[in-house]
Amino acid sequence: xxxxxxxxxxxxxxxxxxxxxxxxxGLMNKCPKCGxxxxxxxxxxxxxxxxxxxxxxxxxxxERIQLxxxxxxxxxxxxxxxxxxxxxxPGYAAKLEQQKKNSGLLDGVVTGQGAISGFPxxxxxxxxxxxxxxxxxxxxxxxxxxxxxxxxxxxxLLIFSTSGGAxxxxxxxxxxxxxxxxAALARFQSAGGLYISVLTDxxxxxxxxxxxxxxxxxxxxxxxxxxxxGRIVIEQTIRQKLPDNFQTAEFNMQHGQIDKxxxxxxxxxxxxxxxxxxxxxxxxxxxx
Amino acid sequence: xxxxxxxxxxxxxLRQKIxxxxxxxxxxxxxxxxxxARLEQRYKSLEDELxxxxxxxxxxxxARHQQRPTSLDLIQHMFTDFIELHGDRLxxxxxxxxxxxxxxxxxxxxxxxHQRGKDTKDNIARFFGSPHPEGFxxxxxxxxxxxxxNRPIITLIDTKGAYPxxxxxxxxxxxxxxxxxxxxxxxxxxxxxxxxxxGGSGGALALGVGNRVxxxxxxxYSVISPNGAASILWKDASKADQxxxxxxxxxxxxxxxxxxxEIVPEPQGGAHRDVxxxxxxxxAAIWRHLQELLAMSPEELALDRYEKFRKIGAFSTLEEPQExxxxxxxxxxxxxxxx
Numbered sequence: 048x049x050x051x052x053x054x055x056x057x058x059x060x061x062x063x064x065x066x067x068x069x070x071x072x073g074l075m076n077k078c079p080k081c082g083x084x085x086x087x088x089x090x091x092x093x094x095x096x097x098x099x100x101x102x103x104x105x106x107x108x109x110e111r112i113q114l115x116x117x118x119x120x121x122x123x124x125x126x127x128x129x130x131x132x133x134x135x136x137p138g139y140a141a142k143l144e145q146q147k148k149n150s151g152l153l154d155g156v157v158t159g160q161g162a163i164s165g166f167p168x169x170x171x172x173x174x175x176x177x178x179x180x181x182x183x184x185x186x187x188x189x190x191x192x193x194x195x196x197x198x199x200x201x202x203x204l205l206i207f208s209t210s211g212g213a214x215x216x217x218x219x220x221x222x223x224x225x226x227x228x229x230a231a232l233a234r235f236q237s238a239g240g241l242y243i244s245v246l247t248d249x250x251x252x253x254x255x256x257x258x259x260x261x262x263x264x265x266x267x268x269x270x271x272x273x274x275x276x277g278r279i280v281i282e283q284t285i286r287q288k289l290p291d292n293f294q295t296a297e298f299n300m301q302h303g304q305i306d307k308x309x310x311x312x313x314x315x316x317x318x319x320x321x322x323x324x325x326x327x328x329x330x331x332x333x334x335x
Numbered sequence: 336x337x338x339x340x341x342x343x344x345x346x347x348x349l350r351q352k353i354x355x356x357x358x359x360x361x362x363x364x365x366x367x368x369x370x371x372a373r374l375e376q377r378y379k380s381l382e383d384e385l386x387x388x389x390x391x392x393x394x395x396x397x398a399r400h401q402q403r404p405t406s407l408d409l410i411q412h413m414f415t416d417f418i419e420l421h422g423d424r425l426x427x428x429x430x431x432x433x434x435x436x437x438x439x440x441x442x443x444x445x446x447x448x449h450q451r452g453k454d455t456k457d458n459i460a461r462f463f464g465s466p467h468p469e470g471f472x473x474x475x476x477x478x479x480x481x482x483x484x485n486r487p488i489i490t491l492i493d494t495k496g497a498y499p500x501x502x503x504x505x506x507x508x509x510x511x512x513x514x515x516x517x518x519x520x521x522x523x524x525x526x527x528x529x530x531x532x533x534g535g536s537g538g539a540l541a542l543g544v545g546n547r548v549x550x551x552x553x554x555x556y557s558v559i560s561p562n563g564a565a566s567i568l569w570k571d572a573s574k575a576d577q578x579x580x581x582x583x584x585x586x587x588x589x590x591x592x593x594x595x596x597e598i599v600p601e602p603q604g605g606a607h608r609d610v611x612x613x614x615x616x617x618x619a620a621i622w623r624h625l626q627e628l629l630a631m632s633p634e635e636l637a638l639d640r641y642e643k644f645r646k647i648g649a650f651s652t653l654e655e656p657q658e659x660x661x662x663x664x665x666x667x668x669x670x671x672x673x674x
Binding site for chain 2: 128134137184185187191217218226227229236252255258259273277281284293
């Protein structure tokens with residue numbers, strides 16, 4: 048056909064195998080989605096969102112806190128809590144030490160109190176760079192305590208989730224953290240507490256199937272992977288290839304699981320709006 | 336023997352020998368009674384030896400035994416007047432979960448359980464006991480009904496896990512499980528859960544937030560199936576037996592961790608050897624716990640359940656690092672191991 052003339056060239060582009068070597072460590076960054084290479088400084092200035100395709104790079108807990116909280120200031124809770132090895136699971140103790148060294152964190156979540164555009168909040172921020180954000184006893188306990196503190200202080204609760212799921216090395220104890228955190232939310236939410244859940248890439252398994260999906264408002268970053276079972280397991284079960292957009296934030300919104308997909312640049316503003324909507328103004332109440 | 340497990344082979348071989356000897360004696364009119372008595376004794380001691388010291392992997396195989404009693408088998412024996420109720424009122428009736436009204440020693444209760452199939456066709460209809468969101472939502476609907484009419488809730492847990500399929504994801508598998516966990520926490524009626532076979536992951540826990548959690552002796556309960564763990568940890572699903580050992584999945588382990596309140600003994604060789612007896616002992620245990628819980632107010636029941644789960648976890652707190660000696664390892668003070 049005539050319009051075929053305007054179509055793509057018939058030959059394939061083979062990505063150069065040498066590109067990786069050409070990038071000096073730390074100075075440049077390559078977008079895993081579109082392959083665009085950009086200066087790390089530029090990328091950071093752009094909140095770690097690819098300038099070319101809009102891909103949201105993962106943020107660790109402290110980067111997220113810098114981005115969301117006023118002046119990046121946090122009154123941290125339970126900063127020194129660490130995992131034990133209750134099952135004496137082969138290799139777990141050593142892996143924990145390695146994860147601490149690599150991430151600079153003691154476990155997979157940072158919790159505390161801070162402010163968003165002046166609104167005080169209790170916040171929990173998970174970090175994928177510690178043990179794939181997996182939930183063991185420490186993550187479950189710190190999140191539960193954060194919920195309880197939000198209840199005591201009568202503050203809104205914000206949880207930024209990112210996790211591969213429950214931490215296998217703590218087996219049944221990590222499974223029970225799902226029940227523990229959800230039970231704490233039951234109390235908090237039935238007492239009128241406001242809980243905003245922000246699902247970031249990726250939020251899977253035991254974390255999505257507990258507190259992450261229980262927000263009064265569930266927000267997610269664009270293209271964040273959110274689901275219960277992993278793609279590979281599902282493909283093996285149904286013996287079919289799944290579409291590319293499967294389990295993305297947009298897919299979840301389309302299927303009614305998420306309220307809104309929010310670009311990282313607009314996230315703080317959106318949270319501010321939501322917090323503002325839940326603030327009862329004295330003058331309004333008294334008709335002043 | 337039908338449904339023979341690998342580790343039971345020596346026992347069954349001995350049984351065959353005894354039978355052969357008996358037959359041979361009868362045919363030829365020879366008296367082997369001394370010999371047979373001796374072999375019977377050896378059989379008994381071999382049997383005791385085998386079943387008294389089952390490894391976690393062997394228990395896992397018993398828990399998954401094709402003939403192991405399902406929820407419906409046990410419900411039939413334990414309760415009277417069972418009325419099965421269907422559907423989540425939102426989408427469909429998931430046959431991987433069964434539930435309804437029944438009487439336990441004359442007391443009306445709501446009973447809910449995962450339901451494996453009895454044969455291939457049944458298994459396909461029931462997704463091998465792995466629920467979709469509509470299954471969890473059916474369970475929640477029945478529990479809300481129980482809460483409204485002040486009926487105790489009994490759940491029977493027996494699933495490899497929530498169904499890992501695209502349709503389940505599309506309909507909100509995560510949300511369905513999460514909601515059950517949250518809602519079960521605050522019901523004002525007694526909730527007693529019993530793991531009767533395999534308690535696999537979030538799909539099991541979605542029926543598992545009870546005031547009391549019991550386990551049959553050979554049942555297992557874990558965060559991921561040992562097969563799944565083996566394929567993630569060692570890239571080899573066939574190492575499931577090894578994973579079963581490492582993951583501490585037996586009733587005995589869970590009692591030690593304070594996750595469950597009681598182990599209900601099984602007939603020697605597993606629950607499938609005597610379903611009526613198994614149902615009787617499980618019923619007795621549930622009844623005993625129910626008596627205690629019925630004495631509590633709705634507020635006390637919710638608080639009791641909250642506290643049960645609130646204290647689960649193993650962690651400690653490092654002391655603040657000394658400014659002068661940053662290289663020294665901080666001291667650890669064990670703070671809480673299950674409370």
